[in-house]
Amino acid sequence: METMNDDLASLNARIDRTNELLQRMLAEVAKTPSTHAIFVDAGYLYAAAGRLVAGTEDRRAFDLDAEGLIDAFIDTARTIFADSRLLRVYWYDGARRRIHTAEQQTIAELPDVKVRLGNLNANNQQKGVDSLIRSDLESLARHRAISDAALLGGDEDLVSAVEAAQGYGARVHLWGIEAPEGRNQADPLLWEVDSQRTFDLEFFKPYVSRRTAHTFDPTGAGRPAREDVRFVGAQIAAKWLAARGRESLVELLPGHPYLPGSVDQDLLVEAEGLLQYSLRGQADLRRALRDGFWEHLQAQY
Numbered sequence: 071m072e073t074m075n076d077d078l079a080s081l082n083a084r085i086d087r088t089n090e091l092l093q094r095m096l097a098e099v100a101k102t103p104s105t106h107a108i109f110v111d112a113g114y115l116y117a118a119a120g121r122l123v124a125g126t127e128d129r130r131a132f133d134l135d136a137e138g139l140i141d142a143f144i145d146t147a148r149t150i151f152a153d154s155r156l157l158r159v160y161w162y163d164g165a166r167r168r169i170h171t172a173e174q175q176t177i178a179e180l181p182d183v184k185v186r187l188g189n190l191n192a193n194n195q196q197k198g199v200d201s202l203i204r205s206d207l208e209s210l211a212r213h214r215a216i217s218d219a220a221l222l223g224g225d226e227d228l229v230s231a232v233e234a235a236q237g238y239g240a241r242v243h244l245w246g247i248e249a250p251e252g253r254n255q256a257d258p259l260l261w262e263v264d265s266q267r268t269f270d271l272e273f274f275k276p277y278v279s280r281r282t283a284h285t286f287d288p289t290g291a292g293r294p295a296r297e298d299v300r301f302v303g304a305q306i307a308a309k310w311l312a313a314r315g316r317e318s319l320v321e322l323l324p325g326h327p328y329l330p331g332s333v334d335q336d337l338l339v340e341a342e343g344l345l346q347y348s349l350r351g352q353a354d355l356r357r358a359l360r361d362g363f364w365e366h367l368q369a370q371y
């Protein structure tokens with residue numbers, strides 16, 4: 071009888087000890103703040119916001135204030151997840167050979183922002199972005215780095231990313247952009263998430279504006295000289311090199327005399343802004359622009 075009482079006392083002591091450890095664990099968990107992250111599919115953002123505000127999905131036709139939008143997204147998340155802290159904003163986009171454009175480099179330099187690049191094929195279609203989103207969502211949820219994820223996107227391929235994060239206990243909140251007609255988010259994605267929010271035209275108006283096209287004067291009046299265009303190309307190259315560094319230059323040089331599509335497009339748009347003149351359809355001036363760009367870079371190598 072005495073042995074039985076001793077065993078019972080020992081069992082009770084172990085139960086008390088277990089309860090004490092559980093209480094301590096719960097107390098520590100209670101003191102640990104919740105954490106959220108924002109995941110932005112930039113391809114969806116540009117296409118949907120451009121269509122909503124500027125009436126086009128062509129990035130070359132409008133300007134998007136990415137820094138202002140990121141701040142607005144952070145403020146929105148702060149309101150929704152009032153008792154949570156921000157881990158960071160993940161910005162997913164495509165680029166030729168995964169080389170940052172000047173715009174992507176600027177976004178990458180923003181505080182609390184991580185730019186992740188997939189590839190951009192010959193048809194300007196993103197490749198590998200959805201897998202990057204899934205990898206990050208799953209990893210962060212598995213390591214309990216986030217409790218909530220705000221996902222701005224619309225592709226059905228993101229369903230697996232949502233399921234992966236939810237499997238580790240994270241809640242996924244889908245953010246979308248108002249569509250002028252129909253929907254721009256896949257139904258299976260809408261069905262899978264924990265909550266939904268749609269940003270409307272008034273939200274995006276301050277951050278998206280249509281570019282003013284510079285028309286070509288066939289009479290040649292006001293047409294810049296080739297040397298002036300070449301000089302502008304060198305100016306832009308100096309700015310590009312200062313922002314990107316010599317490592318990016320080394321990656322770019324083997325492609326001479328060709329520029330990656332994203333770099334070439336940024337060069338064209340910036341040159342037209344500086345010249346206040348359209349270079350579209352003018353092969354000789356476009357060549358002069360590229361020549362000036364390359365000559366400056368090669369002189370620095």
